[in-house]
Amino acid sequence: MNRASLMLVLSGCLLLMLSFGYRSGFGLFVPPLTAANDWSRETISMSLAIQNIVWGILAVFAGGLADRFGTRKVIVAGSLLYAAGMWLMAGVDTPWLLNTSAGVLVGAGVAGTAFGIVLPAMAKAVDESRRQWVLGVGTAAGSMGQFVVVPVVQQLIDHVGWISALQVLAISALGMMLLAFPLAVKNEESQVTVGLPEQTLRQALMAALKYPSFMLLVMGFFVCGFQIAFVTAHMPAFLQDNGFSPDVGAWAIAVIGLCNVVGAYMAGILSGRYPKREVLVIIYLVRALAVAIFMLMPLSLASVLVFSAVMGFFWLATVPPTSGLVAVMFGTRYMSLLYGVVFLGHQLGSFCGVWLGGILYDRTGSYDVVWWMGALLAVMAAVVHWPIKEKGAPPVPSSVGTA
Numbered sequence: 001m002n003r004a005s006l007m008l009v010l011s012g013c014l015l016l017m018l019s020f021g022y023r024s025g026f027g028l029f030v031p032p033l034t035a036a037n038d039w040s041r042e043t044i045s046m047s048l049a050i051q052n053i054v055w056g057i058l059a060v061f062a063g064g065l066a067d068r069f070g071t072r073k074v075i076v077a078g079s080l081l082y083a084a085g086m087w088l089m090a091g092v093d094t095p096w097l098l099n100t101s102a103g104v105l106v107g108a109g110v111a112g113t114a115f116g117i118v119l120p121a122m123a124k125a126v127d128e129s130r131r132q133w134v135l136g137v138g139t140a141a142g143s144m145g146q147f148v149v150v151p152v153v154q155q156l157i158d159h160v161g162w163i164s165a166l167q168v169l170a171i172s173a174l175g176m177m178l179l180a181f182p183l184a185v186k187n188e189e190s191q192v193t194v195g196l197p198e199q200t201l202r203q204a205l206m207a208a209l210k211y212p213s214f215m216l217l218v219m220g221f222f223v224c225g226f227q228i229a230f231v232t233a234h235m236p237a238f239l240q241d242n243g244f245s246p247d248v249g250a251w252a253i254a255v256i257g258l259c260n261v262v263g264a265y266m267a268g269i270l271s272g273r274y275p276k277r278e279v280l281v282i283i284y285l286v287r288a289l290a291v292a293i294f295m296l297m298p299l300s301l302a303s304v305l306v307f308s309a310v311m312g313f314f315w316l317a318t319v320p321p322t323s324g325l326v327a328v329m330f331g332t333r334y335m336s337l338l339y340g341v342v343f344l345g346h347q348l349g350s351f352c353g354v355w356l357g358g359i360l361y362d363r364t365g366s367y368d369v370v371w372w373m374g375a376l377l378a379v380m381a382a383v384v385h386w387p388i389k390e391k392g393a394p395p396v397p398s399s400v401g402t403a
Helices: 003-022 025-038 041-069 074-087 095-109 113-126 129-179 201-209 212-241 244-271 274-294 303-315 319-330 335-364 368-385
Strands: none
Touching: 003 025, 003 074, 003 095, 003 113, 003 129, 025 041, 025 095, 025 212, 025 244, 041 095, 041 113, 041 201, 041 212, 041 303, 041 335, 074 095, 074 113, 074 129, 074 368, 095 212, 113 129, 113 319, 129 244, 129 319, 129 368, 201 212, 201 303, 201 319, 201 335, 212 244, 212 319, 212 335, 212 368, 244 274, 244 303, 244 319, 274 303, 274 368, 319 335, 335 368
8 A cells, every 4th residue: 555545544534533523423412412402302303314415415415526626625615504504403493494503514424434435435446356355444443433532522511511512523523534645546447357348337227226136225225224323322312211420321322433443343344355245144143142132131331331332343344345345246446436326325224224214203202113123124134135146247338328
């Protein structure tokens, strides 16, 4: 790896630490926002659900822009939107403004600064033999951000209040723009993977949508989003409802992030040695088992920490094999766009997980139904991933459009 590639990878890791760290701390604002505005959990959950779906939809467009023009402008725009969303969120007094700030603006900001933009840039910076390793390192960096940033967010809320905490985060988010410059990767012919046919952007998208294995990957990633978004948004409130202090919720999310540093890194390595679909099957089955045991055991500090650790090892471990499968099927030339399509499936699941968590809590006074839904969906995801073919997708006829 040359110096330029090393700088790109390091900058990408730091950017993911910040972007994912901020994003993982939003669940900590649910209790104070509820108390300050006398809103229901459903009201706040809707804004976070909008954030996830906007993130997913715009990730596709941001990926297409990055593939055409490079990542720098996309990351700069994403950083500005991220900061604006958090700053405006500090002054919300109506659900509409909350949906606009925490939902639309932050969702757009994450779309321009997170995995869908940064991981493909990192994958393009190294040769194919190091691709899975780089994807694992980048995912692990995002998880490290979750471990580092979330406790800091809780400390800010405790010491200066939730409004000032959001303002501090908004100002710090502007620093992500500086990391865009080493990541200024543009598409080149050399980025087309050997053995795959050369295609235009539109042809690659059409080939993906017609390839059954790609669509199964989208369906499976829906479940990943459902579980992760539900836990991130509602775990702190779930624990407070059961008598734990706010710090326990923050540290539960942080432990998940810390353990996933190891889990994501190992997933990247294992995905380079074993079939990626089999790695994904194991991840989803373990997740289902972890949730089931957590729900059946008496709730205690020990059970919370053990569950957080186990879930953490398999938290974002889905990302290296999933993004790796996209690269295997279609190469890296249009990876930002095509991973964005897969990630849209993830964010549809995120929307459902966050929104259902809030609405079912308001209807039943409990999160239990959504916990069990997540476990069942994880089993279904394992089944969906099994028939995926780990090989290049057949091209569409050259007569189907041009980029």
